[in-house]
Amino acid sequence: MNRFLPRALLAPAVVTLFLWMIVPLLMTIYFSVIRYNLMQPGEVGFIGLENYQYFLTDPSFGTAIVNTLMLLASVIAITVIGGVALALLIDEPFPGRALVRVLLISPFFVMPTVNALLWKHMMMNPIYGVFAQVSRFLGVQPVDWMTDLPLFSVILMVAWQWLPFATLIFVTALQSMNREQLEAARMDGATYLQQLRYLYVPHLGRSIAVVIMIEMIFLMSIFAEIYTTTGGGPGDASTNLAFLIFKQALLNFDAGVASAGALLAIVLANIVAIFLIRMIGKNLD
Amino acid sequence: MNLRSAFALAFGLAVAGVSNAATELVIATVNNGHMIEMQKLTKFFEQANPDIKVKWVTLEEGVLRQRVTTDIATKGGQFDIMTIGMYETPIWGKKGWLQELKPDAAYDVDDLLPSIRQGLSVDGKLYAAPFYGESSMLMYRKDLADKAGVKLSDHPTWAQVKDLAAKIHNPQAGVYGICLRGKPGWGDNMAFLTTLVNTNGGQWFDMSWKPQLESKPWKDAINFYVDLLNKYGPPGSSANSFNEILALYNEGKCGMWVDATIAASFITDPKQSKVADKVGFAQAPVAVTPKGANWLWAWALAIPAGSKNQEAAQKFIAWATSKDYVKLVGKETGWGSVPTGTRKSTYTNPDFLKAAKFADAEKKAIDSANPNDSTLPKSPYVGVQYAAIPEFQAIGIAVGQQMSAALAGKVSVDQALKTSENAADREMKKAGYYK
Numbered sequence: 001m002n003r004f005l006p007r008a009l010l011a012p013a014v015v016t017l018f019l020w021m022i023v024p025l026l027m028t029i030y031f032s033v034i035r036y037n038l039m040q041p042g043e044v045g046f047i048g049l050e051n052y053q054y055f056l057t058d059p060s061f062g063t064a065i066v067n068t069l070m071l072l073a074s075v076i077a078i079t080v081i082g083g084v085a086l087a088l089l090i091d092e093p094f095p096g097r098a099l100v101r102v103l104l105i106s107p108f109f110v111m112p113t114v115n116a117l118l119w120k121h122m123m124m125n126p127i128y129g130v131f132a133q134v135s136r137f138l139g140v141q142p143v144d145w146m147t148d149l150p151l152f153s154v155i156l157m158v159a160w161q162w163l164p165f166a167t168l169i170f171v172t173a174l175q176s177m178n179r180e181q182l183e184a185a186r187m188d189g190a191t192y193l194q195q196l197r198y199l200y201v202p203h204l205g206r207s208i209a210v211v212i213m214i215e216m217i218f219l220m221s222i223f224a225e226i227y228t229t230t231g232g233g234p235g236d237a238s239t240n241l242a243f244l245i246f247k248q249a250l251l252n253f254d255a256g257v258a259s260a261g262a263l264l265a266i267v268l269a270n271i272v273a274i275f276l277i278r279m280i281g282k283n284l285d
Numbered sequence: 286m287n288l289r290s291a292f293a294l295a296f297g298l299a300v301a302g303v304s305n306a307a308t309e310l311v312i313a314t315v316n317n318g319h320m321i322e323m324q325k326l327t328k329f330f331e332q333a334n335p336d337i338k339v340k341w342v343t344l345e346e347g348v349l350r351q352r353v354t355t356d357i358a359t360k361g362g363q364f365d366i367m368t369i370g371m372y373e374t375p376i377w378g379k380k381g382w383l384q385e386l387k388p389d390a391a392y393d394v395d396d397l398l399p400s401i402r403q404g405l406s407v408d409g410k411l412y413a414a415p416f417y418g419e420s421s422m423l424m425y426r427k428d429l430a431d432k433a434g435v436k437l438s439d440h441p442t443w444a445q446v447k448d449l450a451a452k453i454h455n456p457q458a459g460v461y462g463i464c465l466r467g468k469p470g471w472g473d474n475m476a477f478l479t480t481l482v483n484t485n486g487g488q489w490f491d492m493s494w495k496p497q498l499e500s501k502p503w504k505d506a507i508n509f510y511v512d513l514l515n516k517y518g519p520p521g522s523s524a525n526s527f528n529e530i531l532a533l534y535n536e537g538k539c540g541m542w543v544d545a546t547i548a549a550s551f552i553t554d555p556k557q558s559k560v561a562d563k564v565g566f567a568q569a570p571v572a573v574t575p576k577g578a579n580w581l582w583a584w585a586l587a588i589p590a591g592s593k594n595q596e597a598a599q600k601f602i603a604w605a606t607s608k609d610y611v612k613l614v615g616k617e618t619g620w621g622s623v624p625t626g627t628r629k630s631t632y633t634n635p636d637f638l639k640a641a642k643f644a645d646a647e648k649k650a651i652d653s654a655n656p657n658d659s660t661l662p663k664s665p666y667v668g669v670q671y672a673a674i675p676e677f678q679a680i681g682i683a684v685g686q687q688m689s690a691a692l693a694g695k696v697s698v699d700q701a702l703k704t705s706e707n708a709a710d711r712e713m714k715k716a717g718y719y720k
Contacts, residue, residue, distance in 0.1 A: 038354065038355060038359065040675075054711075059704065059708070121529070125521060125529075126519075126521040127519055127533065128532075144521050146521060146524035147520075147521060147522075147523045147693040148693070227347075229524065230468075230469075230524055231468050231473070231682070231686065231689070232469055232686050234686070234689045234690040234692070234695045235687060235690030235701075237690070247683065248679065251678040251679040251682060252675065252676060252678065252712075253354055253355070253358065253675070
């Protein structure tokens with residue numbers, strides 16, 4: 001009786017959450033094994049793994065996976081390293097720190113499409129963009145970002161947008177840093193690099209893990225930046241898994257292939273998650 | 286208050302609510318200038334029809350397409366009127382998803398430009414009423430052509446255009462010979478490239494629906510395009526679509542541009558363009574055949590077959606695409622902002638002709654386009670710069686990506702066409718056109 005009552009009271013919440021998770025998942029699995037195209041509503045039937053086969057045999061599939069992983073790894077690396085650096089920079093008080101903090105955080109609130117278009121037209125345009133003007137001033141041939149370095153351009157845009165997020169988390173984490181320990185270390189003659197390695201980074205370990213987890217979840221489905229700027233890049237140079245699903249299935253209103261693609265994306269996400277948890281989880285207590 | 290009077294009150298209120306209910310029309314629309322104008326002028330319609338209230342749902346083009354297609358395919362019934370293009374109309378009309386439009390005599394349906402009307406009808410039945418139409422044409426810098434000593438005819442060939450581009454191409458002075466679309470997309474670079482293929486005598490699919498992307502006309506067209514843009518085009522072309530080139534043209538950086546006729550209204554507007562008075566117009570260039578050399582597009586209003594407010598919807602559509610509406614916009618906003626490309630009467634209106642210098646060229650272009658006959662060899666599909674089949678969007682973007690890669694020099698033209706042919710073949714097989 002003692003164990004029954006708490007469980008019974010928790011049951012509605014748990015059951016709701018479970019249904020919330022399981023119903024879409026089961027429906028997606030169901031759609032992925034039938035032929036379901038909105039434009040051809042008459043032909044619905046079980047076709048087994050045909051949707052998966054169609055998605056996997058797409059010539060761009062391998063490239064899409066590689067691009068997704070590169071996008072993930074690059075943006076996470078840039079934001080974590082850059083975020084830690086920025087957070088340390090604005091850790092000590094200085095005049096105007098509040099304003100600088102607000103300005104550093106703001107890029108995160110720009111909408112992804114606006115962000116992408118700003119970069120494409122204002123900064124990266126090879127004729128009238130800021131980078132082009134600076135290059136010409138220095139006498140260097142301007143770089144055609146979207147054509148020659150499409151994936152790198154997308155990485156740049158996304159990293160610029162997510163750097164504030166990482167910075168914010170690290171700034172907050174640094175607040176709870178033990179100042180007396182730091183002072184003691186300084187008085188003992190520890191250099192900044194030693195402080196970094198033995199005091200700052202271990203303290204930030206958990207928040208780095210949080211940042212990586214959250215970014216991984218969101219960056220897997222980057223779409224808006226690619227759609228508005230390169231349209232998948234010359235060829236499939238900047239096509240990631242999300243864009244491939246869009247191209248293959250959503251444009252066709254083919255819910256069957258889209259569901260198959262989504263489930264493959266889940267598999268990829270889980271593989272990446274396992275690696276990350278192994279790598280980072282080991283460093284946490 | 287006792288239970289009985291409470292019930293009586295509730296009943297009375299409910300009845301009152303029902304008897305005052307006006308018909309509410311929900312309209313899904315695209316967020317372009319003409320529709321924003323129409324929303325501002327809706328009060329005139331509501332004044333004339335006090336029993337109808339209009340609710341607007343404005344979305345960006347890609348999102349609109351998604352929402353509207355999903356709604357109509359699942360018979361969601363969310364919208365009473367939908368803004369659809371010339372691409373969807375034949376597909377949905379044939380499937381029986383749209384209500385046939387039957388306007389009265391006062392509407393003067395014969396006043397609609399014939400090619401636009403044809404593009405929005407199936408088997409002679411009108412399924413969507415146009416509120417905006419366009420074709421494509423060549424817009425060139427008359428001052429640069431004069432300086433080079435070249436006079437372009439009204440129907441130039443692509444060879445002549447290439448010659449002129451070579452003469453006026455001057456990157457040191459910041460002028461590029463010709464600007465053309467390159468961003469991947471079925472409505473971006475592929476709209477232009479399809480017309481280039483058409484005029485070289487090619488087609489998307491032969492009569493047994495097999496894709497023809499490795500045929501000679503395709504090879505000729507794409508090789509010409511890659512060569513022309515790489516030699517005489519601006520850098521970054523493989524990511525340029527309408528808006529990007531418009532910005533370049535307005536800054537005076539493009540010597541020539543082949544694109545939508547509506548572009549002419551922007552580049553001749555002194556408020557936006559630095560070269561407003563230096564622009565000349567000609568019909569879209571031709572190569573082997575004039576068929577399909579210039580495209581045809583219209584945004585139109587249609588009624589989903591499942592709508593519960595058919596009569597009110599027909600009334601609204603008749604109002605929004607009528608001659609009087611054009612005059613209303615002219616009076617309230619100015620003749621430079623009236624929706625063009627729909628009715629013959631607009632093009633004989635002196636106020637409009639005064640405000641729009643490109644009107645003649647535009648009408649000629651629209652009249653010469655025929656979505657039912659736009660390729661030299663006979664084709665099983667309708668559409669000038671697209672094939673009106675549901676699979677086309679996915680095929681279009683896949684091929685568009687390859688064309689953009691060929692332009693950027695990442696793959697050879699032959700390789701790009703081979704990959705495109707395979708992608709198109711995969712899609713057509715999956716959709717069951719052939720085994």
